[in-house]
Amino acid sequence: MDSEVGPLRAVLLHRPGNELKRLTPRNNDKLLFDSIPWVSRAQQEHDAFADVLRGRGVEVLLLADVLRTALEDQRAHAAGVHAAVDDRRLGSDLADSLRSHLTSVDAHTLAEVLMAGMTFEELPSAEGASLVRMMHHPRDFAVDPLPNLLFTRDSSAWIGDRVAISSLTMPARRRETALLDLVYAYHPRFRHAARAYGAHSAPIEGGDVMLLAPGVVAIGVGERTTPAGAESLARSVFADGLAHTVVAVPIEQSRATMHLDTVCTMVDVDAVVMYPLARDSLTAFTIKPTGDGGVKVAGPTPFLEAAAEAMEIDRLRVIDTGLDPVTAEREQWDDGNNTLALAPGVVVGYERNAETNERLAAAGIEVLPITGSELGSGRGGPRCMSCPVRRDPPPKES
């Protein structure tokens, strides 16, 4: 896969599940949600999103399904138990007893614990008294839930024929990578997939990784992906022959702009939808391999110029959401700029961003609208909620 817009053939989504039911007004900030979603409505909205994709011929893989299948393998099951049990939180006695309990459960139950977590009151009854158990509130988490699994974009990303497992920044999301690691290592469909980024640990998140064109990768650097993450990913994609140019794009370190794809996504082979404030302010460092294992860095220059040059096109068209500043800010917050391309010029967007969608339509982009009143409570749109695993190359211009 070497573009953002080639016809989408297969995508990994996560239908929100019981992990969202763990959110309360006391923990939602820490768990990176802005409000408490109505879970059954979020599921309906997500089902409708998946149906829009299926209706356009996209194969939809659901994370819970592929995780359960992976966990049928005994080695994956053991690794899943290891990923669930945190000795530092539980102390050795309780950790041992939870490990032996989880070792005995089936793949379905283990997958549920890995996704939705477990409270102290849900732990299997243990022999004797554990100080840890006695001193914790019954509804404290013995295993943290992962409500942000919904945003499959961030935890892994395909670059060319390889998959990169991210190194997530926020503590609330870090364990997600263990689940993706199991899926890619043990699911029959994926276990032969080569890895990109290897065992690097500098933070990168998929929402910051954008395949601008074959051989050209943009990496946002801000609240999530760090400069060291961008540098490591650049070296890694050069070493694997996946790219000839990486553009590293500084973005404001704030929740509203947590990833590059919150301000800019590709809607055609040569066009992006972009938050107006980002249009004139985004810059980029251009990184290229030196040929002897090193990299050379140039810039910063304006992002649009750096991108067009790397993509070898005259200019990157911008569909500037060009609205009045207040509407632009509201629609950016509500993921108006976070579209998922199904093909060149065809994108999925939240219907609530009426003005952004009108501007896209006026520019000739077909927008397939989905509702996201509940899905959006975690601050993520169609691109954040999808990890493309197969795209065809974009059709050549005739």
Ligand SMILES: NC(=O)NCCC[C@H](N)C(=O)O
């Ligand atoms: N690519 C994206 O922008 N993903 C959205 C992630 C939202 C999630 N609640 C987070 O804060 O990480």
